[in-house]
Amino acid sequence: MPQVYPCVVVLTELYSHVLVEYGAFVGVNIGTDVTNLPSPVEVVAVLKANQISHVRLFDADRGMLNALANTSIEVMVGVTNEEVLGIGQSPSKAAAWVTKNVAAYVPQTNITAIAVGSEVLTTIPNAAPVLVPAMNYIHRALVASNLNFQVKVSSPQSMDVIPKSFPPSTASFNSTWNSTMYQLLQFLESTGSFYMLNAYPYYDYVEGNGLFPIDYALFKTLPKNQQIVDSNTLFQYASMFDAMVDAAFYSMEALNVSGIPVIVTETGWPWLGGGNEPDATVDNAETYNNNLIKRVLNGSGPPSQPQIPISAYIYELFNEDKNPGPISEQHWGVIFTNGSSVYPLSLSTSDGTTVNSSGNGVFCVAKPGADPTALKAGLDWACGQGQANCSAIQDGQPCFEPNDIYNHSSYAFNDYFHRAQSTGGTCNFDGTATTTTANPSHGSCLFAGSSGTGGMIMPSPTAFGPTSPSSKGLVQRTSWTVFLFPAILLAFGQL
Numbered sequence: 001m002p003q004v005y006p007c008v009v010v011l012t013e014l015y016s017h018v019l020v021e022y023g024a025f026v027g028v029n030i031g032t033d034v035t036n037l038p039s040p041v042e043v044v045a046v047l048k049a050n051q052i053s054h055v056r057l058f059d060a061d062r063g064m065l066n067a068l069a070n071t072s073i074e075v076m077v078g079v080t081n082e083e084v085l086g087i088g089q090s091p092s093k094a095a096a097w098v099t100k101n102v103a104a105y106v107p108q109t110n111i112t113a114i115a116v117g118s119e120v121l122t123t124i125p126n127a128a129p130v131l132v133p134a135m136n137y138i139h140r141a142l143v144a145s146n147l148n149f150q151v152k153v154s155s156p157q158s159m160d161v162i163p164k165s166f167p168p169s170t171a172s173f174n175s176t177w178n179s180t181m182y183q184l185l186q187f188l189e190s191t192g193s194f195y196m197l198n199a200y201p202y203y204d205y206v207e208g209n210g211l212f213p214i215d216y217a218l219f220k221t222l223p224k225n226q227q228i229v230d231s232n233t234l235f236q237y238a239s240m241f242d243a244m245v246d247a248a249f250y251s252m253e254a255l256n257v258s259g260i261p262v263i264v265t266e267t268g269w270p271w272l273g274g275g276n277e278p279d280a281t282v283d284n285a286e287t288y289n290n291n292l293i294k295r296v297l298n299g300s301g302p303p304s305q306p307q308i309p310i311s312a313y314i315y316e317l318f319n320e321d322k323n324p325g326p327i328s329e330q331h332w333g334v335i336f337t338n339g340s341s342v343y344p345l346s347l348s349t350s351d352g353t354t355v356n357s358s359g360n361g362v363f364c365v366a367k368p369g370a371d372p373t374a375l376k377a378g379l380d381w382a383c384g385q386g387q388a389n390c391s392a393i394q395d396g397q398p399c400f401e402p403n404d405i406y407n408h409s410s411y412a413f414n415d416y417f418h419r420a421q422s423t424g425g426t427c428n429f430d431g432t433a434t435t436t437t438a439n440p441s442h443g444s445c446l447f448a449g450s451s452g453t454g455g456m457i458m459p460s461p462t463a464f465g466p467t468s469p470s471s472k473g474l475v476q477r478t479s480w481t482v483f484l485f486p487a488i489l490l491a492f493g494q495l
Contacts, residue, residue, distance in 0.1 A: 023297075023299060023309065024296050024297060024299050024309035024310060024311045025053060025054050025074075025296070025297075025311045026054070026292070026293050026296050026297065026311070026312055026313075026314065027052070027053070027054030027055055027056060027074075027076075027311070027312070027313040027314070028047075028052055028054070028055055028056070028313060028314050028316065028317050028334070029055075029056045029058070029265075029266060029313050029314065029315045029316040029317065030043065030055055030056070030057055030058075030064070030316065030317045030318070031058065031315075031316050031317070031318065031320040032058075032061075032320075033320040033321075033322040033323055034318045034319065034320050034321060034322065034337060035321050035322060035337075036337050037318070037337065038337055039063070039067075040061070040063035040064045040066070040067035041067050043064065043067065043317075044064075044067040044068055044071060044073075046317070046335060046339060047071075047073060047317075048071065048073075049339075050335070051426050051428065052073065053072075053073060053074060054073065054074045054075075054076070054311075054313065055068075055073055055074075055075055055076070055313075055317075056075075056076040056078070056115065056265060056313045057075065057076065057077050057078055058078045058080070058115075058118065059077070059078050059079075059080050060077040060078065060079075060097075060100075060101035060102070065077070065101075065105045065109050065111075066105070066109070068109045068110070069105065069108040069109045070108055071110070072110055072431075073110060074110050074112045074113075075109060075110055075111045075112065075113075076111075076112065076113040076114070076115055076265075076313075077101060077102065077111055077113075077114055077115070078114070078115045078116075078117075078118065079097065079114065079115070079116045079117060079134065079138065080117070080118075081117045081118060081120060081123065081124055081127070083097065084116060084117040084120060084124075084127050084130065084131065084134050085127055085130060087116075087130075087134045087137060087138065088127070088129075088130025088131060088133045088134035088137070089130055089133070090137070091137045091140065091141075093137075094134065094137030094138050094140070094141050095137075095140075095141040095144065097138070097141070098138060098141035098142055098145060098147075099141070099145070102114065102142070102145070102147060102151060103145045103147065106147065106150065106151075111150075111151055112150060112151060112152065113151060113152050113153070113154065114138055114142075114151060114152070114153045114154075115154060115155060115156050115196060115265065116131065116134050116135045116138060116153060116154070116155040117131065117134075117155050117156075118156050118198075119156060119157060119158040119160075119198060120155060121157065121158075121161055121177050121180065122157075122158045122160045122161060123158075128177060128180045129180075131155060131180060131184070132180060132183040132184050132187055135153050135154070135155060135184070135187055136187060138153050139153045139187075139191055148191070152191065152192065152193040152194065153187075153191065153193055154188060154193045154194055154195065154196045154263075155184065155196060156196040156197070156198050156265040156266065157195070157196065157197060157198065158198050159197070159198065159199055159200070159204070159244055159247075160174075161173050161174055161177060161181070161251075162174070162247050162248065162251050165204075165243070165244060165247035166230075166243055166247070167230040167231060167232060167233075168230055168233075168235075168237075168243050168246035168247040168249075168250050168302075168304070169230050169232040169233045169235075169250055169304075170232065170250070171246075171247035171248075171250045171251045171254070172250070172251050172254040172255075173251045173254070173255070178255065181251075181255060182255050182257070185252055185255060185257040185260060186257070188260050189257060189259075189260055193260075194260060194261045194262065194263045195248060195252065195260050195261070195262045195263070196262075196263055196265040197244070197245065197248050197262050197263070197264050197265065198264070198265055198266040198267070199241060199244040199245065199264050199266070199267050200266070200267060200268070200315075201217040201218075201239070201240040201241055201244065201267070201269075201288070202217065202268075202269050202270065202279070202280075202288070204217070204240060204244070205217035205240065205279065206277075206279060212228070212240060213226055214279065214284075216228055216237075216239060216240050217239075217240045217288070218239075218269075218284060218287045218288050218291060219238070219239045219241065219287075219288065219291030219292065219294075219295055220287070220291070221238070222238075228243065230303075233303070233304070235303035235304065236303070237302075237303065239291075239295065241264075241267065241292065241295065242295075242302040242303065243302075245262050245264065245301075245302045245310055246302040246303060246304050246305070248262050249262065249302065249304055249305050250304065259308075261308050261309075261310075262308075262310060263310070263311050263312070263313075264310060264311070264312035264313065265312075265313050266313060266315040267292065267312050267313070267314065267315060268285070268288070268289060268292075268314050268315040268316065268332050269284055269285040269287075269288035269289060269332075270285060270328035270329075270331045270332050271284075271285035271286075271331050271332075271342055271343065272327060272328065272330075272331035273326065273327050273328035273331070274326055274327040274328070276326075277326060277327065277328045280327075280328040280331065282342070282343050285342075285343060286343040286344065286345070289314055289334065289345055290344075290345060292312060292314070293345065295310075296309075296310055296311060296312050314334065315332050316332050316333055316334075317333060317334065317335055318333045318335060318336070318337055319331050319332065319333035319336070319342075320332070320333070362435050362436070362449060363410075363414050363417075363435065363436050363438070363439065363440055363447055363449050364410075364413045364414045364416075364417035364418075364427035364433055364434070364435055365410040365413060365414060365433065365434065365435075365436055365440055366378075366405075366406050366409040366410045366413060366429075366432060366433055367431075367432055367433060367434050368406075370406075370409075370431075370432040370433075371432065372405050374429075374430055374431075374432045375405045375406065375409040375429075375432050376405060376409075377430070378409060378412075378413065378429035378430060378432055378433065379405065379408055379409045379412050379413075381429075382409075382412040382413055382415070382416040382429070383412050386412075386416040386420070387416070387419065387420075388412045388413075388415040388416035388419065389415050389419075390408075390411070390412050390415070392411060392445065393407075393408045393411050393412065398443070398444040398445040398446075399411050399445035409429075409432070409433075410440055410447075411440075411445075411447065413427065413429055413433045414440070414447050414448055414449065415447075415448050417433075417435075417448075418448035418449050419448075
């Protein structure tokens with residue numbers, strides 16, 4: 001598994017209801033074993049420029065938590081492995097940790113989860129007896145601070161805790177940890193939390209020595225004679241990722257626990273490797289992560305649990321070039337520290353709604369109740385630098401009425417969104433815009449994306465929509481696109 005270091009980075013029906021309501025999301029891990037790591041403020045500018053809505057930090061770095069304040073970005077903070085032993089033996093240390101690293105920052109910083117350690121059972125097995133107590137003590141401290149409903153507690157586990165993951169239907173946890181895993185699952189079930197899984201198809205593919213085709217690891221469609229089927233259930237697995245997640249579900253079932261959702265806290269693909277790592281390539285990394293995004297945002301679960309969506313955090317934002325080990329260990333990042341993207345990543349959805357390539361049927365409109373001054377700034381930008389066609393909202397034209405800032409902004413935002421989304425444009429406008437499937441067209445005023453426009457969406461130069469680190473508007477819950485460096489410079493320039 002990629003080595004990580006301290007970083008700046010409900011019952012069945014209830015679980016399903018919560019995840020379906022909020023939608024699956026794609027987040028990103030932020031590691032700090034990086035040469036020339038940008039400052040926390042600059043890191044947050046990168047996140048905002050790329051519409052990254054969920055981040056996982058491997059510790060509770062003060063600078064990052066302060067920089068993330070008032071961004072609405074959902075933050076998972078980490079209890080480091082070094083801290084687990086002490087916290088697992090001392091409720092007072094757990095209480096002090098929560099007071100210092102969580103209560104001190106909410107609600108300004110949107111902390112929603114705590115990861116207690118990282119792969120504790122497989123990296124520091126001597127800490128197994130105190131892992132669940134540590135989780136319990138942290139949870140009790142959250143209860144005392146009235147934060148237990150907002151902040152969930154779990155502990156990321158490696159796939160190594162499941163010795164034989166295929167076929168998924170026969171998977172079970174390593175019996176050495178049965179007692180610990182059962183206690184952990186009981187904790188997750190009783191607190192309405194989720195199972196955190198670190199799943200890397202790259203490693204399983206490489207270690208499989210040709211057992212599975214690479215297309216299976218990369219989410220590519222397999223020919224019929226190569227399709228992967230669990231012979232016990234006859235479930236067909238379109239990707240190794242799905243099989244890994246299902247192996248976790250079946251392992252939980254083997255301990256008579258079911259319905260706990262799985263969140264993949266780490267996954268990804270290295271884009272460069274040594275001479276003996278031929279599959280660590282830019283093409284494979286780009287293919288894996290783009291297909292991962294599409295897979296996650298279709299909102300479905302694996303074959304055995306299709307109604308429980310899977311969310312995932314990509315490993316990782318920057319290359320941790322100080323990581324020891326083979327060359328691939330230093331090349332998992334999707335963005336260079338200068339802000340440019342390693343390779344294109346695209347994700348064009350908002351609030352859990354998948355948008356097709358043309359965007360037809362989805363509209364970008366001003367948020368009800370948005371500040372008129374902010375809407376005016378967005379309107380001016382869209383009709384100017386954003387190159388939206390705003391002729392229809394001029395006096396005497398079809399979309400002039402109703403003559404108000406909300407209507408005019410909605411038309412301009414939507415025109416910009418449909419012109420620019422294929423080249424990175426988003427529906428945000430400093431938190432004053434949102435997407436909707438309700439067609440805002442009226443009379444002879446037709447909004448781009450409606451059936452009446454015939455799908456005629458003219459291309460335009462890359463544009464990104466105004467953004468500001470001071471925005472308190474909702475970051476798009478499941479929408480982020482890795483843009484090119486100019487967008488990062490724009491965000492930096494506004495700090």
